[in-house]
Amino acid sequence: MIPQRSLRLRLFLLILTPLVLLAFLLGFWRFNVAQKTAQELFDESLLSAGLAISRDVAISGGDALLPSTRSMIREASGGEIFYHVTGPGGSYVTGYAYPPTSAASSQQDPYSPHFFESVHREVPVRVLRMTERVTLENLVGDATVTVWQLMADRNAFANQLSLRAAILMGILLTTLAIVVWFGVARGLRPLLDLQEAIALRSPDDLSEIKRSVPIEVRGIVKTLNRLFGQVEHSINAHQVFISEAAHQLRNPAAAVQSMAEALRDAKTDEDRDKRIVELVAAAKNSATVAQQLLSLERLRQPTHQDQMDEIDFRVVVEEACAEMGVHILAKGIDFEVAMPDTPIVISGDRVFLTEAIKNLLDNAVKHGGTKLSRISVLLHCEGGNVKLTVADDGTGLSPNQSEAAFSRFSQLEYSEGSGLGLSIVSAVAERHGGVVAINQVEKGASFTLELPIAV
Template sequence: MARREPSLFIRLFALMSLVLVFGAAVLMTAAWYSARQAADEAYDRLLLGAAYQIADAIQIQDGRAEIELPVSAFELLALSDRDRIFYRVLDPAGHTMTGYEGLDDPAAESETPDRAVVENAEFDGEIVRVTRVARRFDDAQMRGDAVVIVAQTVEARRALARELTLRSFILVGAMGAIAIGGTIFAVRRALAPIGRLETAIRQRDPLDLTLVDVSTPRELAPFVAEINGFIERLRGRVELMQQFIADAAHQLRTPLAALEGQVDLLANDEVAPPARKHLDRIRDRTRQLSRLANQLLSHAMVAHRERAVANSPVDLTELTRRALDEAIPDTLERDILVTLHAPPEPLIVSGDPVNLAEAIKNILDNAVRHGAPARITVRLLRRSDRAVIEVEDDGPGIPSGQWPRVVQRFGAPSSDGKGSGLGLSITAEVLAAHGGTLSFVEKGSFGFVVVMSLAQHEREVA
């Protein structure tokens, strides 16, 4: 049994979703880094601005560096109420003028100490963003660089980075949802030709062996061509089978009938008693062979017509009359009273008249050969929306324990050599193909009854 594969839609959707998810992950990672960088740039500018303002406030008085811290510098940094601010001001001699003694100079050993620096550091057990600016003095009383170091904790910039990242995530999520919806729409549109091809094949009648003619994309053209090639090969095989059945029916039935006739003629001649016994066996076996061949061909015909012939309205009453004429010939060796009870109006069913006639003839032939010594009664009835044919004979009937077997091929051939074990199975298969049933009524005070039930034609039921 072939392993069931997932549908093309699921495959394409899964692959495209993986691509979208990967792309979204890359975008969200980039958005996170971009948000952090943007937050750092915004707060670093405030930090540098405050440091420059403090540096501009340094004055040289009487050979000493003095400073009056500008309030405006701290007002800029105080815009973030979550963060703490640390500062340190060094005079050109390297002495701390004001601020935190433990705040290290991030560019103390730099080759370019006059260059502004902004970097991450740690102070007082907290992560801080620290900046360092220098102001050169060329006063006669004091020469050198005064250094301003300002540090700020990173809570505000982290909050800003989270907010910017969240907004980016929302935007990427919205675009992802739109992309997934577009993916579903695009995949369904792209696979629509496959759906049309599937519908065209699924809705075809099982008897339709014409080529598939559906407009498909170029990628599906080889697939359609292979289907049409298979249909052409199947049609050729069906035609060969039809020809074989016709040839077999002609080539087998004719010599068997001739052989049976020659044996009957030979039986009329004077034959010694020992030879007569062998001749009777030959005649019985010839008849059995002829019957078996006819029923095998009949079964092949029934199986073929079941798949190759469409149903049509059939008058069951007229069909039963014709079947009686063919199944019970006037030259029968014994007298059997045959009675047909039918409703006055036609009893219409939907089916193949040839197969239905074959089914009825098999039941009648079975009653003649194995059942009725003197009486066969056929009744056609309407029961609700069903058309029923009852064939009753005054023979011994079939034991109820054998009913499941006798409807199977060669399930219960007769022990007297007259039966083939195919008649009832052919009838059961024909009725099953027509949505009908074959059942039995155990022999009572009247006789054994075989019941064939079929659905009436829709117009008749209406």
């Protein structure tokens, strides 16, 4: 048997897996946002520093930076800022001696701030270069301010933002996982309660489950209740069948025993021969009842399509009539059979169909009474069905007696039969998707077995 995952674990994984995937996507997005945010913040810091340095150089004539500007540069967000200033004609004014250079050839607007990435002393840096028209003492010209910052400081700041977001999402996912795990367990509690309630039942308790359950489980409970009802009905039917079968078998068995005792106590050869004939008849009757009971039990089993064969129903009728015709004619009863010359193909079980036809003929013989003189069999097709009609001129039978006639162990009047023949015919008809009915006739009895023709 293949082990199955628990429903709790299955629901946990189904709920949490998409959330984890979503968290990874959000984490990737948050990392990119952090990189962009760091880039914008540090670029703004570089621009502020560049503007402040340019202003101070213009005011002081290139001599020095104001203390407030030095403080801003020293305490810039995320790391140290370096600068280099040149005056008109490219003369060095202040700052570091060798600034980073740009690989770009030129700009369309030389007075617009220009950001670029470069390498300064083998270290990646982010650079801002800006040019302004200034006056230094008696000189008027362009002053260029270059400020730069280490990329490592920017990346560290971005990683810090990403790490904070990752920690926050990790805490949220962990909390969510705990809530989902125990929430699913609590949500499945009604199922566990239902399982415990069913487990406490005795094997004989097949009553309906009346516990209050969630709406998602009501279909399962409804199906279980229907199954319990079917099982209970099947068990009751089996018990009734066994009880009735035991009762019906007791009479033939008692008759066999009585005939055997009478044979043992026979005084003369003539009496012994008579008892032997009676004993054989009683034994045959007992065997017939047992065979019919077995047939009824077999008919109770579910039908599978692979158990059905494509057969010529006309041949089945011929064989059954040939076998029963010998006994019918031996009793001095006229026997007529009429059927078409062309095959009639149906899907069915040859053994059951043969037994049903023989039971219809046997019923006519046993219940026809003293007035019985003729039995006729008519086979014909009508629409998509084939109809087999067995009629006799004996004791009459009307459609309003159908319930009693087709019930097990039921007889409208006493005869040597067991009361199982017509119930077997009804079961065979139902098994093959057909029906059997009593026809309304002026004289005698008439039965029609109707079966669908194979497509």
